[in-house]
Amino acid sequence: MKKSYSLSVTALLSVSLMLSACGGNNNNGGNASPADSSAPASSAPASSAAASESAAPADNGGSGEKVNLSFWTLFDGGDGANMQALVDEFNKTHPDIQVKNTKLVWGEYYTKLITAVGNGTGPDVGISHTSRLPDLIDQGVVTSYDDVSQDAGVDWSTFNQNLLNATVVDGEHYAVPIDTHPFIMYYNKKLLKDAGLLGDDGKPAMEQSADGFIKFLDALKAKLPAKTTPFALSNSNDDPYRLWWALYSQLGGNDVVADDLKTAAVDADKGAKAADYIQKLYTNGYIKKNDPDFYKNFQSGTAAIMMTGVWATGTWESTKGLEFGAMPIPKIFDQPATWGDSHTIILPTTKANDPAKRKAAAIFANWIADNGQIWAKAGHIPSKPSVLEKEEFKALPYRSDYASVADTVKFSKPSTKVWQIRDNSSFKFLNEVWAGKMTPADAMAKMQEATQKILNE
Amino acid sequence: MRMNKMRADVLALLFLLPFLAVYGLFTIWPMVKGVQMTFYKWTLIKKMKYVGWDNYSKMFHDQEVWAAIWHSAIFVILTTPTMIVLAILLAMIANRKSRLQKLYRSVFFLPSVLSVAVASYLGLFVFQPYNGFVNTLLHLIRLLPENREIFWLTELSLSWIALTLITLWWTVGFNFILYLSAMQDIPDEIVEAAKLDGASDSVIFWKITLPYLTPITKTIAMLQIISSFKVFLQIYIITGGGPLDKTRPIIQLIYQTGFRKNDLGYAATMSYMLFVILLVLSAIQYFINNRKGANA
Numbered sequence: 001m002k003k004s005y006s007l008s009v010t011a012l013l014s015v016s017l018m019l020s021a022c023g024g025n026n027n028n029g030g031n032a033s034p035a036d037s038s039a040p041a042s043s044a045p046a047s048s049a050a051a052s053e054s055a056a057p058a059d060n061g062g063s064g065e066k067v068n069l070s071f072w073t074l075f076d077g078g079d080g081a082n083m084q085a086l087v088d089e090f091n092k093t094h095p096d097i098q099v100k101n102t103k104l105v106w107g108e109y110y111t112k113l114i115t116a117v118g119n120g121t122g123p124d125v126g127i128s129h130t131s132r133l134p135d136l137i138d139q140g141v142v143t144s145y146d147d148v149s150q151d152a153g154v155d156w157s158t159f160n161q162n163l164l165n166a167t168v169v170d171g172e173h174y175a176v177p178i179d180t181h182p183f184i185m186y187y188n189k190k191l192l193k194d195a196g197l198l199g200d201d202g203k204p205a206m207e208q209s210a211d212g213f214i215k216f217l218d219a220l221k222a223k224l225p226a227k228t229t230p231f232a233l234s235n236s237n238d239d240p241y242r243l244w245w246a247l248y249s250q251l252g253g254n255d256v257v258a259d260d261l262k263t264a265a266v267d268a269d270k271g272a273k274a275a276d277y278i279q280k281l282y283t284n285g286y287i288k289k290n291d292p293d294f295y296k297n298f299q300s301g302t303a304a305i306m307m308t309g310v311w312a313t314g315t316w317e318s319t320k321g322l323e324f325g326a327m328p329i330p331k332i333f334d335q336p337a338t339w340g341d342s343h344t345i346i347l348p349t350t351k352a353n354d355p356a357k358r359k360a361a362a363i364f365a366n367w368i369a370d371n372g373q374i375w376a377k378a379g380h381i382p383s384k385p386s387v388l389e390k391e392e393f394k395a396l397p398y399r400s401d402y403a404s405v406a407d408t409v410k411f412s413k414p415s416t417k418v419w420q421i422r423d424n425s426s427f428k429f430l431n432e433v434w435a436g437k438m439t440p441a442d443a444m445a446k447m448q449e450a451t452q453k454i455l456n457e
Numbered sequence: 458m459r460m461n462k463m464r465a466d467v468l469a470l471l472f473l474l475p476f477l478a479v480y481g482l483f484t485i486w487p488m489v490k491g492v493q494m495t496f497y498k499w500t501l502i503k504k505m506k507y508v509g510w511d512n513y514s515k516m517f518h519d520q521e522v523w524a525a526i527w528h529s530a531i532f533v534i535l536t537t538p539t540m541i542v543l544a545i546l547l548a549m550i551a552n553r554k555s556r557l558q559k560l561y562r563s564v565f566f567l568p569s570v571l572s573v574a575v576a577s578y579l580g581l582f583v584f585q586p587y588n589g590f591v592n593t594l595l596h597l598i599r600l601l602p603e604n605r606e607i608f609w610l611t612e613l614s615l616s617w618i619a620l621t622l623i624t625l626w627w628t629v630g631f632n633f634i635l636y637l638s639a640m641q642d643i644p645d646e647i648v649e650a651a652k653l654d655g656a657s658d659s660v661i662f663w664k665i666t667l668p669y670l671t672p673i674t675k676t677i678a679m680l681q682i683i684s685s686f687k688v689f690l691q692i693y694i695i696t697g698g699g700p701l702d703k704t705r706p707i708i709q710l711i712y713q714t715g716f717r718k719n720d721l722g723y724a725a726t727m728s729y730m731l732f733v734i735l736l737v738l739s740a741i742q743y744f745i746n747n748r749k750g751a752n753a
Contacts, residue, residue, distance in 0.1 A: 111501070111716055114501050114502055114719075115501050115502065117502065118501055118502025119502075139500065139501075139502060139719075140502070141502070235611070236611075236699070288587075289586075289606070289608075290586050290606070290608050290610075290611055291587075292585040292586060292587060292588070292589070419717075420717065420718055423717065424713075428699075428701060428702065431699065431700065431701075432700065432701055435611060435700065437700075457718075457720075
């Protein structure tokens with residue numbers, strides 16, 4: 001009896017040692033990533049073949065020799081399926097260029113990309129968010145398109161200039177933007193209708209002003225059934241931060257970093273005004289306190305409005321019985337503006353920096369941007385205005401309701417520390433404001449101090 | 458004779474070689490490399506720059522580092538004694554002769570087979586407001602009014618409690634097994650003799666059971682302190698170090714500095730500080746154990 005116990009103890013010991021060794025999960029929870037739309041895999045590349053062929057440059061790669069490109073992406077769910085459809089379609093229509101799509105996990109993508117490029121095993125083509133570009137450029141991970149863009153037939157003037165400008169650093173084009181995924185507003189048509197707040201045009205009956213939005217929420221709160229949330233929003237990190245960024249920019253706030261990218265420049269008055277407005281949304285009970293899952297709250301039809309990135313469109317569409325609408329963030333203050341970021345295609349530094357491959361990669365990147373109607377299925381806004389005119393894009397519901405936002409997205413300045421400032425300063429102090437534990441003015445002072453500290457490092 | 462011994466040594470070395478090679482390459486060499494890193498500004502791919510003792514002097518003045526070490530220490534203080542008491546209690550329950558003995562054993566041990574991510578997400582769901590298990594239960598037994606919620610994961614002191622409870626539930630099984638096997642090793646004759654002499658259950662517990670458990674308790678305490686000091690993933694998943702970084706343990710800070718801020722040199726410096734702390738703790742414990750061991 002005793003012997004068998006000590007045996008089992010030893011066995012358990014070794015098992016638990018093994019178990020404790022395999023816990024490497026880096027999920028930081030929440031809806032941090034624009035790559036997490038969970039629409040069902042739509043595999044068919046649609047009937048766009050004919051249309052896209054005409055848009056593709058006639059000369060495929062030039063020399064007639066076959067070029068193989070490795071392509072790293074960070075998309076999963078609906079995004080992943082759409083990108084795969086695009087790659088398949090490209091391979092079919094470009095016999096000279098074959099692209100192999102490797103899907104990596106979003107949470108580890110940038111670390112893997114940087115290390116792989118560092119030791120010379122990186123891909124020929126990759127994806128980067130616009131906000132990540134400055135850091136990648138600084139580390140020497142990405143190269144400029146300027147030597148190949150002309151040969152490859154990339155016409156920079158065909159892009160939405162607001163999106164494009166955010167990817168130009170020191171006058172050089174480092175990325176081909178393929179979309180923008182701004183922060184927008186969704187509303188539940190049924191709940192709004194029952195509350196008498198849906199206009200005849202199917203849009204919320206709301207005056208677009210600071211008081212107007214509050215009045216709208218007040219009316220919702222009064223008329224909605226019990227246990228229904230007027231406004232679904234998380235209580236920390238990304239989404240309330242994006243709302244703050246939108247309102248701060250609407251007030252004329254211009255990033256938290258000065259143009260020299262070395263000095264912290266939180267506009268304390270504007271920042272505090274925006275934060276105060278949002279804090280009241282929490283304290284006055286429009287937003288459910290510490291909502292554990294605000295996506296689910298909206299998805300299950302128990303919240304009247306919600307705000308998040310456009311990537312949610314695909315998810316709502318595939319939700320049975322959810323009658324929803326999409327619109328830009330209301331103009332609460334002086335000028336329309338919202339938070340947003342873009343997915344772009346980059347040319348990572350490779351050992352050989354082979355011109356033929358680089359040219360082929362540029363052709364590929366441009367083709368993806370030209371065929372944004374497939375990419376738009378997940379909800380993103382295409383980066384080329386000409387795509388917005390395509391019939392296939394117009395046939396997609398909802399997208400046209402918010403496509404105009406592309407012009408008013410306020411991108412962050414090309415600081416190499418964008419993500420660090422966001423994670424280690426803005427999130428941190430604004431979260432305290434939302435929890436009612438810090439005044440907006442204090443938070444701005446602390447953000448200024450912390451941002452400067454990060455910039456100094 | 459001497460030749461034989463040498464041959465045996467060489468032979469032993471030969472057998473050890475495969476292990477030593479792997480051990481040296483993947484454990485010793487990275488450790489040496491780690492020391493080198495502490496003297497450099499070291500990113501993932503950029504050329505590194507020698508900075509001398511800069512990382513060290515920066516660390517000693519860095520409030521964030523000391524705060525994070527303190528948070529790890531809080532976690533140690535919260536989990537170690539509670540873990541020991543809970544493990545002994547569970548072992549006593551499972552050690553009693555009863556028809557449910559087997560059930561107890563498996564139920565108490567079961568959570569230990571979960572990986573940290575699974576345990577943490579379960580914890581998240583259990584403690585989340587509105588539809589989490591704990592709040593729903595409190596509503597059900599009317600300890601908590603219908604219209605009020607307890608925010609376990611966003612209030613600082615409550616989040617420490619939640620983290621402690623989740624960790625205890627998840628890891629107590631292993632210590633429970635250690636105690637159970639130690640209790641099985643207590644000779645039946647002694648307990649029987651005590652019973653014949655009319656000793657009560659509590660006397661048996663304090664005078665016989667507990668003294669017999671002392672050696673294993675020392676071991677468990679040491680393992681527990683070291684592993685609690687290295688806490689990272691459950692906190693990272695459950696509170697993310699919040700609110701306001703006030704539950705962020707030192708390993709999370711090291712991870713963020715190294716892989717988010719891309720400052721591997723500084724992260725390595727902090728890792729070595731943690732290494733030294735653990736070394737000192739183990740040494741203290743070793744000496745205490747040895748002195749007491751001599752008396753026993």
